[in-house]
Amino acid sequence: MQHHHRLYIVSSLILLIATLVFGMLASWAFLYPLTYNSIFPFYQARPFHVSAALFWIITGATACILFFKKEVLPSPSGALAGKVFVYTWLASILAVFVCYSFRLFGGREYWEFPPVLCLPILVSWVFLAVSWFAPFAKVRGRKPLYMWMWSTGIFFFLLTFVEQNLWQIPWFRLSYLREITVQWKSNGAMVGAWNQMIYGTSLYLMVKISGDEQMARSRSAYFFYMLGLTNLMFNWGHHLYNVPAAAWIRDGAYLISMTEWIFLIRMIHGFRTTLRESKRLQHLISYRFIIAAEFWVFMNLLLTLAMSIPAINRYTHGTHITVAHAMGATIGINSMILLGAFSWILEADMLKIRIRKAIAVSYWGAQISLAAFWLSLIAAGIVKAYRTTALNITSFQEVMAPVTSILKVFNLLGVGLLISLGTIAFIYLRRALRFTPAPVATIPAQHASPKTRIVRAKENELAQ
């Protein structure tokens, strides 16, 4: 493993651990402000948590792309740009956290650091784009879908990141409605961009595990990619249903969001196949994470579809149901896929049986904690929605009184997530620091194809 790859994977795992720790601190600061306001107030703790989470997802996704790039695009062009990206990106993240430490803010929601730091982030992303698109452009013939998905993710992240900073141009601030519309348009599309990178990684892993390249070339795969792309571009309006902007924005978003039923129907239709495959491949750690992500995609789709109906969104908007949606997506889907990819990259199936058992226990701990965590947020959201919208209670303290009790349960469940996901992240961190992949020449001939991970994992299990 090249030095910058190792550094990058290690950094993304550190970001995951930081996300969990700051998440815990932020929830304590939320529940006990009188204690925390003088030490680590919520307005400081939450940016640490949110930025660590965003950077974990984006860094993790790009770490996978950079690692798999040498397999799918062996051309050396763009290699230097890739290295420059790694160092400038990580330096920018460090600068963000230094600013937060000194309570220096100034950006918009989720990107709350001083806007000047957007510049190095943007520059570093341009280097990533060069490092990916330079060899990508040289590939002739039909490219597999995961390459398209990675390209789409990289390109749209660049685009949406620029769009997210348009508020710095005075014209956009002449109207408050325009400003937040553009802001949430870019926020929504940016989530779609990193989902393309992460789902592309998931597809690549599935192709490697099954050995069936057709999965990334079939007509239906391309159809769902195009549908996903359409949603990336146009399905962001549910954030803004209650904003009195032009009605066609709401109408268009509502219409596009209903196409998500097609994803749901496909999942239900393919349930048996998924179940059969998961039984066959369940001993593979990376596959288990992919299956967990599938489950969370399904659960989140149900929630998203409900929230996309304005009449329901009227209740859920501005409540903890939105947080459940965000947490379900970032932990349940994005983090699970990334941990699955890291399991593959770091050959977690080759670990000692004792450590694999620890991963398995933590895996189930994470799923159970997340499920309870997710449900507690939905419960908090329902209570808040009922009190605000149905009972029309206007006093904030009165609305929040029963919600806070549920959030105390949520806080305890967060400890479960911290321990379980933290254990997995820590094991992978240690593995990444020492890991050297077996040279191709030393792998027995029958293990040379990508499919062989399954065989090797089974052999390793038998040997131990």
Place this chain on the structure above:
Amino acid sequence: MRFGLWILLFCAFIVYTWFVYAQCDTSCKAPHPSGKELAGWQLWQSRNCQVCHQLYGLGGFMGPDLTNTASERGKGARYMSGIIKYGTGRMPNFHLSDSEVNNLVSFLTWVDKSGKNRVPPEFVTWTGNYNISN
């Protein structure tokens, strides 16, 4: 064929984006912001108010939504000034100067003019969509 479809979709996205930028606020209920309001907006971000408060339901849940506090009965500019100036048990005192407090209140009053945060039930149509009249 597939790349052609991609390009077509992207062109539609560009056109749509342009329309969003130019046409999303046709009501123009709130006038263009003054220097005071813009300074208040800047302060809103530099003090990270969005982490705890919401505007149009977007933001953190530690404190109340402030979209229409300026026009809410029993609240208004004086009420907001007092809270911002001294904080509360949950909200820290940011030790803002009088002019900073005024700028922040001006910003929130300007946001209030842009529309109402809550959608009344009579605005919901049979399709499940809203009919918000600007």
